[in-house]
Amino acid sequence: MPRRVVINKAGGVSAITVQSMDMPEPGEGEVRIRVVFAGINFADLLMRMGFYNPRPPYPFTPGYEVSGYIDALGPGVTSFTLGQRVVAAMRNGGQASHVTCVASRVLAVPDKISLKSAAAIPVIYLTAHHMLHHLGHMDKDHSVLIHGGAGGVGIAALQLCKWAGVDKVWATSSAPKHDVIKQYGARAIDRHNENFVDIVRKETDGRGVDHVLDPIGGEHLKRSLSVVAEGGRLYTYGLSAAAPTSKRSLLKALFAMRKTPKFDPLRLMTRNRSVFGVHMGTWTDEAVMQTQLNRILSGIEEGHLNPTVDSIFPAEKVQDAHQYIHDAKNIGKVLLQFSPDDGGGLE
Incomplete structure (x- = not known):
């Protein structure tokens, strides 16, 4: 069942929950991604607490980065194929089992890079x-x-x-x-x-x-x-x-x-x-963003960069993940997992 993280109001970790949702459909120039991993950043915690802008009005789904598989293509998209492994830099709303994203903010993940590592890249x-x-x-x-x-x-x-x-x-x-x-x-x-x-x-x-x-x-x-x-x-x-x-x-x-x-x-x-x-x-020059992301991916492939993932929490344990970061226990990235990394893009 499609589901998403929702911040219902400004407050402590109890203000964030996981809820079911309708399956999103990609529009013109968009793709839909079945999310395997979504990153958590301190900005998400601050938004939950009401101390960070810009943010959508409550209730909303946070999340700036996802990795997973293409499972639907919107009209006009020819640069991706169904089942392809990808990473996306989201403007928000990434912490969900399925997301739609404009294709220009999505990159193919090279074979040498895991989806776990890829999810630690965009932010x-x-x-x-x-x-x-x-x-x-x-x-x-x-x-x-x-x-x-x-x-x-x-x-x-x-x-x-x-x-x-x-x-x-x-x-x-x-x-x-x-x-x-x-x-x-x-x-x-x-x-x-x-x-x-x-x-x-x-x-x-x-x-x-x-x-x-x-x-x-x-x-x-x-x-x-x-x-x-x-x-x-x-x-x-x-x-x-x-x-x-x-x-x-x-x-x-x-x-x-x-x-x-x-x-x-x-x-x-x-x-x-x-x-x-x-x-x-809030950065809007996507050409600059893509150039930098491609250089980062090359750096990982060549061994110069090595994304450090501290821990992975099941999506339903998002409150625990927030508390873990608040307690400064992490060394490196904390991820939420929404689906298995099973090597396939279609459910």
């Missing part, structure tokens, strides 16, 4: 690649600070740095996750017990770094900006400071948002630094 790898390469033009002589280095985007960024030959990399995480960071040759910083500002300034002789990736937001952005080098870039792509636990707290969210700095263009100009806001769910 975390695309976000990291977009920041470091499309916006940042990173090269081997640059330096990088990655906050949340053991998370999904963090690990993707570490792998991209290693692929590019960047050897001046710092990454923050809780101490138990430092081994993950060190395996990519980066300098691990204990986010709870060490001051990354002092460490980066000391170890760069006061220069700072060329790229800072910050998914935390709020007041944390001020500290991140303080270690951006001349000509460097700060990327903000989340607001985890607004939801440090699974409990919905408007007070904590408002405090985090109130502490978010208002960047002064004149100060940025005189200090030759830039700040980018990044949200791939």
